[in-house]
Amino acid sequence: MPENVFDEAEYQRRTARLEERMAENELDAVIVSNPSNMNYLTGYDGWSFYVHQAVIVTRDREEPIWVGRSQDANGARATTWLSEESIRAYSDDHVHSPYDLHPMDAVAAVLEELDAANGRIGLEMDSYYFTAKAYTRLQHNLPEAEFADTTLLINWTRAKKSERELEYMRQAARISENAMRAGLDAIEAGVPEYEVVAEIYDALVRGTDTYGGDYPSIVPLMPSGDHTGTPHLTWSDRRFENGDPVIIELSGCRNRYHSPLARTAFLGDPPEKLVETSDIVIEGINAAIDRVEPGVTCEEVEAAWRDVITDYGIEKEDRIAYSVGLGYPPDWGEHTASIRPGDETVLEEGMTFHMIPGIWQDDVGFELSETFLVTADGADVLADFPQQLFSVQ
Amino acid sequence: MPENVFDEAEYQRRTARLEERMAENELDAVIVSNPSNMNYLTGYDGWSFYVHQAVIVTRDREEPIWVGRSQDANGARATTWLSEESIRAYSDDHVHSPYDLHPMDAVAAVLEELDAANGRIGLEMDSYYFTAKAYTRLQHNLPEAEFADTTLLINWTRAKKSERELEYMRQAARISENAMRAGLDAIEAGVPEYEVVAEIYDALVRGTDTYGGDYPSIVPLMPSGDHTGTPHLTWSDRRFENGDPVIIELSGCRNRYHSPLARTAFLGDPPEKLVETSDIVIEGINAAIDRVEPGVTCEEVEAAWRDVITDYGIEKEDRIAYSVGLGYPPDWGEHTASIRPGDETVLEEGMTFHMIPGIWQDDVGFELSETFLVTADGADVLADFPQQLFSVQ
The missing domain is CATH 3.40.350.10 (Creatinase/prolidase N-terminal domain)
Structure with a gap:
C-alpha cells in the first residue's frame, strides 16, 4: 500500500x-x-x-x-x-x-x-x-x-478524529485560508465571478508551499448580488458591481479531509444594516464556540447562539453546524451530529464541526463560518482568518 | 426565469x-x-x-x-x-x-x-x-x-442536441483546448502534480476571453508515471520525473455542457514502443471518426477502430466512446449509446460522443480522445488540438 x-x-x-x-x-x-x-x-x-x-x-x-x-x-x-x-x-x-x-x-x-x-x-x-x-x-x-x-x-x-486525521484537517485549514485570501483579493467591480472562482480553485489545488490540495467535495460557492439568498447556485459570467454583497464558502481538502470556511464581503461601503448584522453573527458564533466543551450537548451549543440573536430581536431555529471531515462529492458533511435544537449528541474530545450560521434581514445577509475541534479545553478553531465583514473598495 | x-x-x-x-x-x-x-x-x-x-x-x-x-x-x-x-x-x-x-x-x-x-x-x-x-x-x-x-x-x-446545446458544447471545447494547453505547458521534471492541476483548474474556470467555465462533472484526471494504468486516481504531491508518461483527461464545461478531451505526454524522449503505440491509436481513432455518418451503427464505428489495431496484432474489444453532453458530478456521460461491439444504436445527426480509445503495451499506454458531433457529412470534431504524443523536454 x-x-x-x-x-x-x-x-x-x-x-x-x-x-x-x-x-x-x-x-x-x-x-x-x-x-x-x-x-x-x-x-x-x-x-x-x-x-x-x-x-x-x-x-x-x-x-x-x-x-x-x-x-x-x-x-x-x-x-x-x-x-x-x-x-x-x-x-x-x-x-x-x-x-x-x-x-x-x-x-x-x-x-x-x-x-x-x-x-x-x-x-x-x-x-x-x-x-x-x-x-x-x-x-x-x-x-x-x-x-x-x-x-x-x-x-x-468517524465522529472522533485521530491525531493523523486532525493533521490533515489542519493542513486543509491552511489551504482554506489561502483560497479565501485569493478570493477576497480578486473581487473587484467589473471582474466576472468566474475569474474570482478561478483564483480560488487555483489556490485550493496549489495548496501551500509544502503540499498540494485535493479536490473539495463541494465546489466553491460564491452567491453575490441579488443571489446571496440562493446558497447553492454556482458562479456565472456576471461582473461584480459596487453595492454587491458576496458570500464565499469553500474548503481546502487534504487526503479527502476538509476544513470549510465562509466569509462575507461587500463591494463599496456596506449599508449600516449589514454591518449591524455582521456584528450580531460574529458575537453569536463566538458565544456558541465558547460554549463548546466535552460533555455539553449539541443543542446547548445552539442555544448559546440563539441567546445572542434573540437579544437582538431575531427569531431563528436553524442547524448552525454539522460534523465534518472525510468526504467525497457531493458533500463534506458527515450527516451525524448537528448543532441544532433537539440534537442531544454529547460533545466529545476529537469531534470536528463546521459551524456556519447566517442572518438575513431586509434582503442583506451575512454568513461567517469556522471549523473547530472539540478539545478538553473547549473549541480549537482550525483556520486563522479574520472574523469580519470584508469591505472591497 | x-x-x-x-x-x-x-x-x-x-x-x-x-x-x-x-x-x-x-x-x-x-x-x-x-x-x-x-x-x-x-x-x-x-x-x-x-x-x-x-x-x-x-x-x-x-x-x-x-x-x-x-x-x-x-x-x-x-x-x-x-x-x-x-x-x-x-x-x-x-x-x-x-x-x-x-x-x-x-x-x-x-x-x-x-x-x-x-x-x-x-x-x-x-x-x-x-x-x-x-x-x-x-x-x-x-x-x-x-x-x-x-x-x-x-x-x-437527450441524445440529439439542439443548435443551442451545440453552441454550449463548442464553447466548452474552446475551454478544453485552453485547459489542455495550460496543463501540457506546466508539466516539467521537478514540478509536483498538483501544480499542473492547479493550472488546469484555473483555465477550466477562467474559460476564454469572453466567457467563463463551469465546474466539470469529473475533476481533471492526470495519471502519470507508474499510474497511467490506474485511470481514476487523482493527483498527488509526487513530482514529475524524466521518463514519466502522463495522460491528461479533462473537460471544459459551459452551462453544464461538456466537451471532453484527452492527450498523452512524455517527459523526455519517449521510448520507441510508446511512439509506435501512439501512431496506432491516432490511426485507429481517425479510422473510427471517418466511419461516422448518419445511418451507421455504433458497433460499425467500433469495428473501424478494431480493424486498424488488429492489423497491428492488437486484440481488444472495448467501449471506445459514449454519448456525452449535459452532466453533473460524478459523470459527464449520458449512459445511453456506446460505441462498442454489440451496440446497434443507429447514428443520427445531432448526436455527440466522446471517443477515448487507448492502448497499453509493455507497461506503456497511450490515450487520445475527441468529442465529435454527428452531421450529415460525417463527424465534426469539436476541439482543435494537435493529435500527437507530446514530448516535454
Missing part, C-alpha cells in the same frame, strides 16, 4: 470498531457504498464512484473486501491496505450494461463466498450512490438475506 | 417529447432524480443534489413540478422556466433527519395532489442520488402506485 495516508494499524482499528458495532446490531455483514466510508475502512481513493462499487465487511474476516470495476482494481492496489485476495473486480460489461448484468451481482457473489448470503446484512440505504436498483438487485440475488438499514453506522464511528 | 440558458420553448419541447414517451410506455407520471435530467426539463442548476430533490412530470400538466429543499426554492425561481405554483419546497427538518421525515414524503404528497398516486409511475431506479431509501419511502407513501424503471428514458431523449 505504497500511497496509504494512514498506517495499517489505524485502518485495522477502524474495521475492528465497525465489527464491534456489527456485533451489537447482530449484523453478519455490511455492504459499504458511501465512498467516504469505503475510504475510511480501506484507504481506497479514486474518482470511480460514478460506477457501482462497494466494500464488504464481515464479522469474522479481518480485512474488508473491495469490489469494483476491473480498471479500478489497480487503484485499489495502489491506495488500500488490502491484500490481493481482498480485491475483487467485475468485468466492464457490467457498466451501464445493456445486458442483464449489474455490479451488484459481483457483490452478491462475494457474500455467497463468505457464507453471509443467508445472514443479516447491513445496507447504507440512504447513502449517495447506493441506488434503488442496486438494492432491488441485491434483493433478487440474495433472496434469503435479511437486510438492515446501516446508513449512518460507519459515519458515527 | 432571468438566467435561463435556453428559451422557454426549448424546455417545452423537451417536456412534450418526454410526455410522448410516457404515453408510449403507459406512464402517468415520472419522478426525475438525475440532476442532469432535472436540468434538461426545467433549467434547474444548483449544487443541491447532496440532498434529495426531484422533478415530477405528469402527462396532463404542461409544466413539470420541482420539489426541493426550502433554501433551494429561490435557486429554482432563478434558474427554471417554472411558474411559482410549480415550485414546491420541503422544510429543513427533512434533511438528514433524525425524525421520521424524508424528502420523498413531499414528493409523494405532490403525486397525490396531482391524482397520480394510484397510477403507473416511472422512477430512475439506477440514477445517481436516487437511493434505496428514497425508493422504499415512496413505496411506503404510495402503496397503490405501480412503479416502472425509467432510468434512461429521459437520457435517451
Whole structure:
C-alpha cells in the first residue's frame, strides 16, 4: 500500500470498531457504498464512484473486501491496505450494461463466498450512490438475506478524529485560508465571478508551499448580488458591481479531509444594516464556540447562539453546524451530529464541526463560518482568518 | 426565469417529447432524480443534489413540478422556466433527519395532489442520488402506485442536441483546448502534480476571453508515471520525473455542457514502443471518426477502430466512446449509446460522443480522445488540438 495516508494499524482499528458495532446490531455483514466510508475502512481513493462499487465487511474476516470495476482494481492496489485476495473486480460489461448484468451481482457473489448470503446484512440505504436498483438487485440475488438499514453506522464511528486525521484537517485549514485570501483579493467591480472562482480553485489545488490540495467535495460557492439568498447556485459570467454583497464558502481538502470556511464581503461601503448584522453573527458564533466543551450537548451549543440573536430581536431555529471531515462529492458533511435544537449528541474530545450560521434581514445577509475541534479545553478553531465583514473598495 | 440558458420553448419541447414517451410506455407520471435530467426539463442548476430533490412530470400538466429543499426554492425561481405554483419546497427538518421525515414524503404528497398516486409511475431506479431509501419511502407513501424503471428514458431523449446545446458544447471545447494547453505547458521534471492541476483548474474556470467555465462533472484526471494504468486516481504531491508518461483527461464545461478531451505526454524522449503505440491509436481513432455518418451503427464505428489495431496484432474489444453532453458530478456521460461491439444504436445527426480509445503495451499506454458531433457529412470534431504524443523536454 505504497500511497496509504494512514498506517495499517489505524485502518485495522477502524474495521475492528465497525465489527464491534456489527456485533451489537447482530449484523453478519455490511455492504459499504458511501465512498467516504469505503475510504475510511480501506484507504481506497479514486474518482470511480460514478460506477457501482462497494466494500464488504464481515464479522469474522479481518480485512474488508473491495469490489469494483476491473480498471479500478489497480487503484485499489495502489491506495488500500488490502491484500490481493481482498480485491475483487467485475468485468466492464457490467457498466451501464445493456445486458442483464449489474455490479451488484459481483457483490452478491462475494457474500455467497463468505457464507453471509443467508445472514443479516447491513445496507447504507440512504447513502449517495447506493441506488434503488442496486438494492432491488441485491434483493433478487440474495433472496434469503435479511437486510438492515446501516446508513449512518460507519459515519458515527468517524465522529472522533485521530491525531493523523486532525493533521490533515489542519493542513486543509491552511489551504482554506489561502483560497479565501485569493478570493477576497480578486473581487473587484467589473471582474466576472468566474475569474474570482478561478483564483480560488487555483489556490485550493496549489495548496501551500509544502503540499498540494485535493479536490473539495463541494465546489466553491460564491452567491453575490441579488443571489446571496440562493446558497447553492454556482458562479456565472456576471461582473461584480459596487453595492454587491458576496458570500464565499469553500474548503481546502487534504487526503479527502476538509476544513470549510465562509466569509462575507461587500463591494463599496456596506449599508449600516449589514454591518449591524455582521456584528450580531460574529458575537453569536463566538458565544456558541465558547460554549463548546466535552460533555455539553449539541443543542446547548445552539442555544448559546440563539441567546445572542434573540437579544437582538431575531427569531431563528436553524442547524448552525454539522460534523465534518472525510468526504467525497457531493458533500463534506458527515450527516451525524448537528448543532441544532433537539440534537442531544454529547460533545466529545476529537469531534470536528463546521459551524456556519447566517442572518438575513431586509434582503442583506451575512454568513461567517469556522471549523473547530472539540478539545478538553473547549473549541480549537482550525483556520486563522479574520472574523469580519470584508469591505472591497 | 432571468438566467435561463435556453428559451422557454426549448424546455417545452423537451417536456412534450418526454410526455410522448410516457404515453408510449403507459406512464402517468415520472419522478426525475438525475440532476442532469432535472436540468434538461426545467433549467434547474444548483449544487443541491447532496440532498434529495426531484422533478415530477405528469402527462396532463404542461409544466413539470420541482420539489426541493426550502433554501433551494429561490435557486429554482432563478434558474427554471417554472411558474411559482410549480415550485414546491420541503422544510429543513427533512434533511438528514433524525425524525421520521424524508424528502420523498413531499414528493409523494405532490403525486397525490396531482391524482397520480394510484397510477403507473416511472422512477430512475439506477440514477445517481436516487437511493434505496428514497425508493422504499415512496413505496411506503404510495402503496397503490405501480412503479416502472425509467432510468434512461429521459437520457435517451437527450441524445440529439439542439443548435443551442451545440453552441454550449463548442464553447466548452474552446475551454478544453485552453485547459489542455495550460496543463501540457506546466508539466516539467521537478514540478509536483498538483501544480499542473492547479493550472488546469484555473483555465477550466477562467474559460476564454469572453466567457467563463463551469465546474466539470469529473475533476481533471492526470495519471502519470507508474499510474497511467490506474485511470481514476487523482493527483498527488509526487513530482514529475524524466521518463514519466502522463495522460491528461479533462473537460471544459459551459452551462453544464461538456466537451471532453484527452492527450498523452512524455517527459523526455519517449521510448520507441510508446511512439509506435501512439501512431496506432491516432490511426485507429481517425479510422473510427471517418466511419461516422448518419445511418451507421455504433458497433460499425467500433469495428473501424478494431480493424486498424488488429492489423497491428492488437486484440481488444472495448467501449471506445459514449454519448456525452449535459452532466453533473460524478459523470459527464449520458449512459445511453456506446460505441462498442454489440451496440446497434443507429447514428443520427445531432448526436455527440466522446471517443477515448487507448492502448497499453509493455507497461506503456497511450490515450487520445475527441468529442465529435454527428452531421450529415460525417463527424465534426469539436476541439482543435494537435493529435500527437507530446514530448516535454
